[in-house]
Amino acid sequence: MFGLFKKKNSRSSKKSSSKKSNKKSGKKKNKKWIQKAIKHPGRVKNYLIRKYGKEAVTKDGELNQRIVDRAIRELKQMPPGKRPKGMLQALYLARRFELMRKDRKKKK
Numbered sequence: 106m107f108g109l110f111k112k113k114n115s116r117s118s119k120k121s122s123s124k125k126s127n128k129k130s131g132k133k134k135n136k137k138w139i140q141k142a143i144k145h146p147g148r149v150k151n152y153l154i155r156k157y158g159k160e161a162v163t164k165d166g167e168l169n170q171r172i173v174d175r176a177i178r179e180l181k182q183m184p185p186g187k188r189p190k191g192m193l194q195a196l197y198l199a200r201r202f203e204l205m206r207k208d209r210k211k212k213k
Contacts (some may be wrong), residue, residue, distance in 0.1 A: 149199045152192060173199055
């Protein structure tokens with residue numbers, strides 16, 4: 106009885122491994138993959154401008170990272186039911202994107 110199950114499992118594992126190799130070789134990498142990760146573009150910027158005013162945005166229109174850090178600290182102090190849904194994760198993502206930038210000025 107156990108011999109029958111082993112044969113079926115071994116066949117199914119071979120099929121699944123061949124499918125994975127086909128998917129990797131057939132797909133091209135999308136250069137704009139990160140844009141799909143953002144569900145609501147501009148959400149963080151609008152929230153920070155509404156809460157902190159124009160000091161939340163630099164002259165270039167980028168987010169002021171000190172304000173992003175302040176907003177993260179304040180949201181962490183709020184009880185989870187009072188927080189805007191998903192805003193803490195969106196702020197973390199904004200901070201991470203700033204660290205990923207290639208053209209940012211490095212502090213010495």
